[in-house]
Amino acid sequence: YPHPAVAHEPVIEAVASKLRGEGLHPFHLPQAVDMHEGGTCIRCKTCDGFACRLGAKNDAEVRLVDPALATGNVDLVLNTKVLRLLTDPSGSRVDAVEVEDDGRTRVINGDLFISAAGAINSAALLLRSANDKHKNGLGNNQSDLLGRNYMAHNNTAMMAIHPIRKNPVTFQKTLCINDFYFENAVRPYPLGNIQGLGKLQAGMLTARVKWAPEWAMGYFADRSVDWWIMSEDVPDPENRVSVDP
Ligand SMILES: Cc1cc2nc3c(=O)[nH]c(=O)nc-3n(C[C@H](O)[C@H](O)[C@H](O)COP(=O)(O)OP(=O)(O)OC[C@H]3O[C@@H](n4cnc5c(N)ncnc54)[C@H](O)[C@@H]3O)c2cc1C
Ligand code: SF4
Known part of the structure; x- marks a missing residue:
């Protein structure tokens, strides 16, 4: 890690010490917060479960989406649901997505698509994208594992x-x-x-x-x-x- 671990406060250090005494191996939880010399995090009481008003959480929005938008080379399409991935006639390549926004359905073409809709919705999207070549969902013809073994x-x-x-x-x-x-x-x-x-x-x-x-x-x-x-x-x-x- 580029920065030192986030230090325990005395009460938590005492708990860690007692756990070590019991033979356990407590360690410092890695944190994606900007808490280090010169960082923007002020170590406040409302981190877990709250948005950070200082932008000091190094999440996808702060570290990736906002900087990408700032380049001017990226369009972020909001309030748009991807309905299906569409393949070429051979079924070997995704070449478009069907989306719904404002009650309208339209198709967006592209060279590369990345499905990052989360554990449940990525599987649901691939299942919804079934077609003649992929009758059980995209990429699911042989294993039938798509959407199975979900671990919550x-x-x-x-x-x-x-x-x-x-x-x-x-x-x-x-x-x-x-x-x-x-x-x-x-x-x-x-x-x-x-x-x-x-x-x-x-x-x-x-x-x-x-x-x-x-x-x-x-x-x-x-x-x-x-x-x-x-x-x-x-x-x-x-x-x-x-x-x-
Ligand atoms: C309550 C809670 C607390 C958590 N706490 C922690 C923590 O403290 N530390 C930690 O490391 N992890 C934590 N996690 C886990 C972490 O948030 C996830 O592992 C992570 O967000 C997954 O990122 P992702 O980009 O794969 O998916 P997501 O962040 O789930 O993003 C998927 C996106 O796809 C969008 N989407 C879904 N379907 C469609 C569709 N059909 N069309 C268009 N968009 C769609 C969704 O709206 C969403 O924006 C927590 C999760 C939860 C629920
Ligand atoms: S909410 Fe922001 S400032 Fe507060 S501890 Fe979390 S990252 Fe730091």
């Missing part, structure tokens, strides 16, 4: 609450544990990853649990260390993306 992240937010001691952390999401990522001798399947969650605040909890009083949620949030537990589906051919005929 089954996420859990966990609060570890100390009844009295406060957690004054600002930027909590610096710690990561992969000790349970893979299968092992007692478990023939992987479990996933555990990482720090951006510090939970009272309003985030009352947004989910409407009946909960703000003062009580504030009490818990002030005293919790918060975790994001990202367990994963194991591959199953029947856990799949499909499209209506």
Whole structure:
């Protein structure tokens, strides 16, 4: 990495030290934030789950899309849904896309197409693009794997609450544990990853649990260390993306 790891704050450093004492291997979570000497990130409390008002998250928009648009060589077409990829008559090459915008359907031709519509919608697009040469969806004639073995992240937010001691952390999401990522001798399947969650605040909890009083949620949030537990589906051919005929 070009920059040093994002440092733990004291509470998280203490947790990391205790986990190491238990024989685990916690490490610094790699972060795509511009947090380094001379960087634009101010290490604030509203990173996880919020847009950055300083443009200090190194996401696709900040680092790629906006600079590409600034060259003047790129057109970004908004509010346009790709319906199907269209192949040449031989079925060996995609030479156009059919799109829908403002209720109109039109075709855009091109030399090169990249499908980057996400795990579900890329598969759905290829399935929708079935034609005479690709009856089960583009590129799916032989394997029938298109859209199958979908592996979702089954996420859990966990609060570890100390009844009295406060957690004054600002930027909590610096710690990561992969000790349970893979299968092992007692478990023939992987479990996933555990990482720090951006510090939970009272309003985030009352947004989910409407009946909960703000003062009580504030009490818990002030005293919790918060975790994001990202367990994963194991591959199953029947856990799949499909499209209506
Ligand atoms: C709640 C949440 C939290 C996450 N947190 C993290 C994190 O902390 N760290 C991390 O590393 N990753 C995180 N991820 C995962 C990360 O966001 C994804 O892995 C990443 O965004 C995938 O990028 P992508 O470009 O492949 O697809 P996407 O970002 O999903 O982009 C696909 C785009 O295609 C568009 N699209 C889909 N179908 C069509 C169509 N037919 N026509 C036109 N456009 C279409 C969609 O509108 C979308 O803009 C998180 C994901 C979620 C949902
Ligand atoms: S939102 Fe995140 S990237 Fe932006 S300043 Fe705050 S901590 Fe830094």
